[in-house]
Amino acid sequence: MSENKIPYKVYLNENEMPTAWYNLRADMVSKPAPLLNPGTGLPLSAEELAPIFCEELVRQELDDETAFFPIPQEILDFYKMYRPSPLVRAYCLEKALGTPAKIYYKFEGNNTSGSHKLNSAIAQAYYAKNQGLKGVTTETGAGQWGTALSMACAYLGLDCKVFMVKVSYEQKPFRREVMRTYGASVTPSPSTETEVGRKILAEHPGTTGSLGCAISEAVEVATKNPGYRYVLGSVLNQVLLHQSIIGLEAKAAFDKIGVKPDIIIGCAGGGSNLGGLIAPFMGEKLRGEADYRFIAVEPASCPSFTRGKFAYDFCDTGMICPLAKMYTLGSGFIPSPNHAGGLRFHGMSPVLSQLYHDGFMEARAVEQTSVFEAAERFARTEGILPAPESSHAIKAAIDEALRCKETGEEKTILFGLTGTGYFDLVAYQKYNDGEMSDYIPTDEDLEKGFAGLPQVPGLE
Amino acid sequence: MSENKIPYKVYLNENEMPTAWYNLRADMVSKPAPLLNPGTGLPLSAEELAPIFCEELVRQELDDETAFFPIPQEILDFYKMYRPSPLVRAYCLEKALGTPAKIYYKFEGNNTSGSHKLNSAIAQAYYAKNQGLKGVTTETGAGQWGTALSMACAYLGLDCKVFMVKVSYEQKPFRREVMRTYGASVTPSPSTETEVGRKILAEHPGTTGSLGCAISEAVEVATKNPGYRYVLGSVLNQVLLHQSIIGLEAKAAFDKIGVKPDIIIGCAGGGSNLGGLIAPFMGEKLRGEADYRFIAVEPASCPSFTRGKFAYDFCDTGMICPLAKMYTLGSGFIPSPNHAGGLRFHGMSPVLSQLYHDGFMEARAVEQTSVFEAAERFARTEGILPAPESSHAIKAAIDEALRCKETGEEKTILFGLTGTGYFDLVAYQKYNDGEMSDYIPTDEDLEKGFAGLPQVPGLE
Numbered sequence: 001m002s003e004n005k006i007p008y009k010v011y012l013n014e015n016e017m018p019t020a021w022y023n024l025r026a027d028m029v030s031k032p033a034p035l036l037n038p039g040t041g042l043p044l045s046a047e048e049l050a051p052i053f054c055e056e057l058v059r060q061e062l063d064d065e066t067a068f069f070p071i072p073q074e075i076l077d078f079y080k081m082y083r084p085s086p087l088v089r090a091y092c093l094e095k096a097l098g099t100p101a102k103i104y105y106k107f108e109g110n111n112t113s114g115s116h117k118l119n120s121a122i123a124q125a126y127y128a129k130n131q132g133l134k135g136v137t138t139e140t141g142a143g144q145w146g147t148a149l150s151m152a153c154a155y156l157g158l159d160c161k162v163f164m165v166k167v168s169y170e171q172k173p174f175r176r177e178v179m180r181t182y183g184a185s186v187t188p189s190p191s192t193e194t195e196v197g198r199k200i201l202a203e204h205p206g207t208t209g210s211l212g213c214a215i216s217e218a219v220e221v222a223t224k225n226p227g228y229r230y231v232l233g234s235v236l237n238q239v240l241l242h243q244s245i246i247g248l249e250a251k252a253a254f255d256k257i258g259v260k261p262d263i264i265i266g267c268a269g270g271g272s273n274l275g276g277l278i279a280p281f282m283g284e285k286l287r288g289e290a291d292y293r294f295i296a297v298e299p300a301s302c303p304s305f306t307r308g309k310f311a312y313d314f315c316d317t318g319m320i321c322p323l324a325k326m327y328t329l330g331s332g333f334i335p336s337p338n339h340a341g342g343l344r345f346h347g348m349s350p351v352l353s354q355l356y357h358d359g360f361m362e363a364r365a366v367e368q369t370s371v372f373e374a375a376e377r378f379a380r381t382e383g384i385l386p387a388p389e390s391s392h393a394i395k396a397a398i399d400e401a402l403r404c405k406e407t408g409e410e411k412t413i414l415f416g417l418t419g420t421g422y423f424d425l426v427a428y429q430k431y432n433d434g435e436m437s438d439y440i441p442t443d444e445d446l447e448k449g450f451a452g453l454p455q456v457p458g459l460e
Numbered sequence: 461m462s463e464n465k466i467p468y469k470v471y472l473n474e475n476e477m478p479t480a481w482y483n484l485r486a487d488m489v490s491k492p493a494p495l496l497n498p499g500t501g502l503p504l505s506a507e508e509l510a511p512i513f514c515e516e517l518v519r520q521e522l523d524d525e526t527a528f529f530p531i532p533q534e535i536l537d538f539y540k541m542y543r544p545s546p547l548v549r550a551y552c553l554e555k556a557l558g559t560p561a562k563i564y565y566k567f568e569g570n571n572t573s574g575s576h577k578l579n580s581a582i583a584q585a586y587y588a589k590n591q592g593l594k595g596v597t598t599e600t601g602a603g604q605w606g607t608a609l610s611m612a613c614a615y616l617g618l619d620c621k622v623f624m625v626k627v628s629y630e631q632k633p634f635r636r637e638v639m640r641t642y643g644a645s646v647t648p649s650p651s652t653e654t655e656v657g658r659k660i661l662a663e664h665p666g667t668t669g670s671l672g673c674a675i676s677e678a679v680e681v682a683t684k685n686p687g688y689r690y691v692l693g694s695v696l697n698q699v700l701l702h703q704s705i706i707g708l709e710a711k712a713a714f715d716k717i718g719v720k721p722d723i724i725i726g727c728a729g730g731g732s733n734l735g736g737l738i739a740p741f742m743g744e745k746l747r748g749e750a751d752y753r754f755i756a757v758e759p760a761s762c763p764s765f766t767r768g769k770f771a772y773d774f775c776d777t778g779m780i781c782p783l784a785k786m787y788t789l790g791s792g793f794i795p796s797p798n799h800a801g802g803l804r805f806h807g808m809s810p811v812l813s814q815l816y817h818d819g820f821m822e823a824r825a826v827e828q829t830s831v832f833e834a835a836e837r838f839a840r841t842e843g844i845l846p847a848p849e850s851s852h853a854i855k856a857a858i859d860e861a862l863r864c865k866e867t868g869e870e871k872t873i874l875f876g877l878t879g880t881g882y883f884d885l886v887a888y889q890k891y892n893d894g895e896m897s898d899y900i901p902t903d904e905d906l907e908k909g910f911a912g913l914p915q916v917p918g919l920e
């Protein structure tokens with residue numbers, strides 16, 4: 001398609017939508033390290049994971065070989081309600097920047113969860129329903145995952161119990177209210193409803209909570225209540241599998257217009273969006289069929305890729321979850337209270353961690369005032385008010401486009417616009433009022449987190 | 461297209477998007493009554509309107525004959541950022557209702573203003589910019605219009621001053637913050653910044669404001685400051701003209717799949733969405749080419765169609781605006797404070813008023829608890845959290861679909877899903893907590909409003 005014919009938005013037709021998820025692990029030579037039992041230091045078996053996760057999801061979690069998993073029809077039907085998401089050419093942003101670069105974004109915010117999280121929420125809820133379960137438990141931080149799961153559970157008639165990081169629960173009453181509208185029960189974490197919550201409250205009275213802590217609570221409730229399982233919105237291999245729908249659609253849309261991106265950029269918290277967006281492109285790179293630059297963008301206040309350690313660590317604060325080998329700041333790490341958005345998990349997807357470790361991907365950390373500056377610029381030119389998380393990718397995309405302006409290169413940039421910022425207006429207000437500050441942890445701050453890395457039998 | 465091939469969402473391609481707005485008045489035999497000068501009782505001339513509105517918009521306002529107005533390229537380009545909006549087949553809602561009816565909705569909420577308001581905001585801002593103006597002033601109630609105008613002005617580099625009904629300003633700080641992020645200045649109304657605001661405050665200390673009052677303030681600021689004009693998000697003929705893009709796209713999408721709706725339903729406040737949605741269909745009906753049932757749905761607490769008078773009235777509380785002949789509750793009418801959503805204007809589009817008066821359209825009033833019940837049902841099945849305003853149309857669409865279930869008729873229903881409810885969570889919370897109440901004004905309440913209808917020279 002000739003350059004000036006490329007539309008503002010490329011939508012796939014329903015019959016062009018992907019019908020299978022792509023499992024990037026199948027093409028990795030160095031596979032991600034297995035989850036370990038923290039007691040024995042041995043890889044976890046499907047039997048050991050079954051009390052926590054649904055059976056089919058355990059299968060997906062442990063399968064490093066199968067390249068494609070067919071998407072069940074009921075999930076495909078649900079996807080059709082809000083997918084395909086558009087691949088958008090950012091003509092207006094390009095013009096405002098005066099760059100020769102061509103900027104595209106895959107916009108995942110056009111659904112009520114406000115983000116890409118719904119892609120995995122419906123999958124996980126579906127398998128729970130299919131297994132005859134009564135309900136699921138989960139944690140949520142910024143609230144996008146909890147909202148997505150509530151929507152999926154309402155659709156399927158499943159019970160949904162969400163532990164919401166206390167500081168978010170208090171700062172975002174509207175997020176809570178959306179989840180309630182979809183019939184979920186929402187509890188601020190740490191709570192007195194669980195053993196681990198009571199323990200954390202006793203040790204850290206007045207704590208505002210963390211994702212790792214909410215995970216511990218949700219896992220405890222799932223494992224103690226028959227008919228319930230735990231579901232997680234990021235980090236896990238199964239989540240990246242489901243989120244591959246983002247990259248598969250993006251690639252199909254690019255193929256449709258005959259364009260190949262040079263640089264692919266995504267924000268990185270636990271890795272769900274980044275892993276999904278890059279999946280099929282990274283597959284090509286791993287198979288030697290094409291080359292791309294991949295850039296993970298994380299907050300300078302929670303820099304797991306750029307300043308973390310590649311080590312086995314707990315996924316939760318209460319240390320009741322399996323151990324995952326990943327870039328981590330230590331399961332006790334909590335971002336500074338002035339950190340406004342999501343992307344606050346202490347660890348990172350084991351798949352992405354392995355790829356980064358093996359040099360297939362770059363990473364950079366950015367400070368939040370510069371992120372909100374990019375967000376505002378984007379909002380005013382492209383119309384969409386972006387989520388703070390997504391704005392990390394916007395910031396890097398703008399930086400790359402401005403670099404092209406200097407060099408005159410006409411690079412094609414793709415970034416993931418994971419969601420909208422309608423529930424982040426407290427942070428925008430701080431930025432608008434000039435009251436937003438940055439925080440970069442000192443090496444001493446990080447050492448405290450690293451000191452909590454587990455000593456596991458058989459591991460250094 | 462065979463029934464089972466109809467996709468969940470029909471998107472037009474860019475080259476199928478309408479390139480001209482449709483002026484329904486051209487096909488009306490009984491034209492809407494002209495705007496009058498309240499001092500003389502004579503129809504307002506273009507010269508008299510020029511100090512208030514941009515020149516091109518005055519031309520559009522007064523032209524009852526031209527059927528199509530070409531959309532300027534810059535507006536078409538802006539439309540491409542968030543349009544076409546999808547025509548969605550509500551398969552999941554149909555299934556949940558067990559109805560043989562086929563339900564479609566035209567979803568206008570996939571943009572940051574959260575509603576269809578952006579369609580006219582960009583047009584009005586464009587003509588202001590084109591005329592070399594510095595900026596525009598406006599009012600906003602629920603906040604969708606103010607947000608839309610802020611976005612359009614940010615895109616074009618125009619100054620934007622918004623008077624926001626005080627009760628909304630206080631209840632919806634996040635709406636205000638979105639507008640600020642787009643660079644608008646937002647003032648709670650009534651304010652001390654205008655003569656009319658000071659007068660209203662003196663007469664009604666402690667008033668929480670009204671749309672009519674905010675209009676008076678915005679008009680005063682526009683007429684007193686060189687380089688500024690006033691813009692309005694509903695009621696006016698020009699707004700219905702711009703909003704015809706909704707109906708034109710919907711009709712093109714239906715034509716694409718070979719479907720013809722039987723019933724077309726829209727919520728009605730000032731009439732911007734309803735007038736835009738029905739425009740091309742009503743044109744066919746007026747020309748005798750096809751028949752459709754049109755249903756306007758309004759709040760029982762602000763029932764201008766169903767209980768108002770068809771009379772000349774002021775569009776604003778301060779009585780500084782032209783007189784319009786419309787269904788009205790009187791310019792002093794203010795909905796009960798327990799009324800949660802928008803649709804709170806005392807009058808109604810003169811175009812729609814004339815059509816309703818002439819029997820081309822039905823109207824019904826619904827109570828807000830039943831509206832939120834429909835909203836929740838819709839959210840849980842179709843995923844989207846709807847705006848309270850839009851949910852009036854949902855309520856009527858569900859009622860019609862359930863009637864089909866009784867009769868076995870396979871009617872095709874189209875309703876306008878004007879926007880999303882992300883900024884209406886206070887109202888949802890009230891509903892979720894069982895604390896929402898209904899209010900139907902008594903005849904005595906309404907008589908007070910009617911008593912304020914103007915005595916105009918030459919009019920009865």
